[in-house]
Amino acid sequence: MPSSQTPFHSPDFYGGRLTIDLAAIAANWTVLNGKLDGGAECAAAIKADAYGVGQEQAGRALSGAGCRTFFVAVPTEAFDLRMSLPDAVIYVLDGLFPGTAEHFIQHDIRPVLGSLCELREWTGICKSAEKNLDAAVHVDTGIHRLGLSPAEFSAAMSDADLLGPFVPSLVMSHLACGSTPAHPMNRRQLDLFQEVTAPFPHIPRSLANSAGILMGPEYHFDLVRPGIALYGGKAIDSEPNAMKPVARVEARIMMVRDVPEGDTIGYGARQSATRRLRNAVVAAGYADGLLRRASSSDERPGGFAMIGGYRAPVLGCISMDMITLDVTDVPEELLKRGALVEMLGPSVAASDLAAYAETIDYEYLTSLGRRFERVYAPLI
Template structure:
């Protein structure tokens, strides 16, 4: 018993280190490591696969939770010159950090944001006839050609000109007289299912619309379609979650995981048959073992639904399954089989990384892979491995 106590005390005083050359402060209870070289490699993999099509990285939502500015700087170093964001504020932040790049704003232009677009040299994605008229009129008043992208809605009923609006625009192209159209674009509803008939329908509709604007470059493909259908690549493809390695590989596209997320062991406890774990007491321990409470919960983007899908983590080389419901700040895993050398307060635990890709985490669920990193909160400090 005395020897066991000595081992226990020794482990409790052990300092844990991440398997990366990043400086982590002692008080950090969660760490997120972004491998910028992996992001660059994925960009170059897609670039080689779809050449000569231009790639425009999609960096909305803080580059899918990874950190927009560090990611964009790394991508610019390997040739990226055009980027897509969702909001004006995202666009302003990117232009301030990297004034030489072209930034397209998907939300389009409102009556009270015209001056903001002009001041910060942002390029609006124009989604309605009213937006086109508004931007064209402003350009005429300034006596300059202003850049723009026109978005056709070919089947999502989300954003973009409706078929009726496109037909009208075909016959009224004088309202484009002061615009420098960089691209016409659309977005597919079912690209994750390559043989879905909606893909063919939308591609045909886009082709018909685009032909009415000769000489204007085209953009249709996003991450999934870039891997499976070269006919949709056109002049420019918008690379989103594939850039970060969040989607599954194909024989032609082998992606590199760029995201590593670690929590820490907050507490260890022995368990006996009949013990219950977590809210609802719906997890009942069947045999004696050990449990570890980890410093991650749904406040950190580790969604509550995960406990329903045999989700696991890695402690060293050992897989450990969730036990009970995920709460706001904690989750619990069964570590009965994990050697004592790996079990001590403060030990780092892999949630996403070498053994667990983001796509693996959501397999069998109704969630898409990039929901997880986008949801990771500010309690998880972003650290970067250089590109």
Template sequence: MARPARARIDLDAIRHNARLAQTLAPDSQLMAIVKGNAYGHGAVPVARALADQVDGFGVACIEEARELRDAGIHNRLLLLEGFFTADELDEIDRLRLDVTVHSDYQCHAIEQANLSEPIAVWLKVNTGMNRLGFAPEDIPGLIQRLDRSRLVSERILITHLAQADNPGASTTKDQLARLEKLMDQCSNLPLSIANSPGVLGWPATHANWIRPGMMLFGANPIADTQPGLKAAMTLESAVIAERRIEPGDTLGYGDHYRANRPMRIGVVALGYADGFPRHAPNGLPVQIDGHDSVLVGRVSMDMLTVDLTDLPDARVGSRVEFWGSNVPIETIALECGTIPYELVSQITARVTRTYSY
């Protein structure tokens, strides 16, 4: 029998979440972000499930784009980080990719390129994220420069929101104000602003293209709201052994947990080599055969331990859900001091992914 650690992916939930994004931004085209192996969900099966529903896919790098093209994905593909060296432009040309341009070296490389056809360029505008992109005042000159090269088929402006998941912060309004001044000069160009929290919480950011990522997989990036998303990944495994411990006994590495009552412990086949966070705290909620329980003891490489004491029917083979439709991933992320994006993205290849359609 195979190791029971599983990530069950509900592709219909992903399609539902994409429809929700389209409903929220009906006048926008949808670029589904599937970088990082679709946030750990599997880029190829996710792209195949959405291919007839979205206008394009966003990936981080040419390796991710190549994987989708090799799998028969013909939708528009955008390299969100652009290219890193000029020699990538040959494959960008061959694969017919859109490119983000955020630095002068990329502009220069396009000007010098020998392309079979002009390419679509998404000019990155730094409106306050201060990570990638050109200052807004430099954009008009860059547009003229790229136009002179005659190697650009389409120009789209793109920026990234730094704090859209916090509706109380002024950051998003400040970014939009900086962008508004630029659009007075570039009103004829398509614009892309909204990430997942932008789609959900900031209608003013929807513009011509939305770029939902994590919301497609069912995690809500804005606390204390109920947007109607469906969880796409259920992370689960099974109890592979039982043990009884007495008051004062310790459990696992480093005496991380000490029992204060007689306990029945379940050993579960999941650990940090599977991508489950080693720093997950005692008391982290789990479900065992549909009943609430908690993690106890330190997460090790291949195993962790859960409390079976108050679950008399739990035994070897009992199913343990760590997040999914019954255990919200937002709760687990908060307890672990991280975000859902990290939790799903770090699930390793050792965890078998299964897909329902």
């Protein structure tokens, strides 16, 4: 008998399959880059394992499309990315953790300095080394997360004793309400960012995320940092999503059964059959990133899947390892044991599922589990 340590990678052993279209990632970057008519550089946010689709593979696809600058969240992501993209410019959005500066320098990683404490530490190193070491400075324009206040930024940038030889390679801020272009917060942040950075025209500036790119050239400045749009997500709530879908999740049918009218389905008996139903049980659940909040009940509808062009609503509570679907109106030949059902993909947009789960498509993409067979197309 094989050892319990023997890895089994046959598709037959997985409850589902996650297919990542790397060509779609590259195509989405090319579309966004084409919207930059003012000479801005199109970078890429590749944090959280490239929004769940695989940092190494997505990074190579983006690099092949022409992307040269990447943003990650934490140092470990940066060090991993450096191994696959040795020539890329890599920024760490969460900044300079204590005791990490020498590793940033050794691996040519650029922290995004988001506080006076971080700025003082980095400029102190620059003064000791008697040279400029590349890093970005984050100025907070109203989101009140990371970033120097406008007053702190202006004072620091005018303090030659503090800065020494350090000149930021980038000054950046982040939009709080980009997904809603008409929100007045966008204009307030834009005006404040222009005001505080105007005295330093020699330093490149960055404000726009995916939504900011779509909001027009005045938000583009010198560099844009798309994230969700690269991975097929919806950047602006009120507009159709023009990005190509990237991730496709399919779950395996384990069995199909009859549910008598009046019986309940799933944990908590939250949903009753209003007619005689056919119920398909598929091998994926919230442990795989298919969020429990998209469950169905007698009070509210839940998410849905697609089977050969037929919509199959979720029935009852999504559990850890399985989901039940209403397949009453799906032809029997499509419901064979072992057949794969589309849970997310071209026919089931992450933004649509997110609406049922009262969340955003970011959470769906970054929650995709590791129990799926993971397939990259084209293979690299």
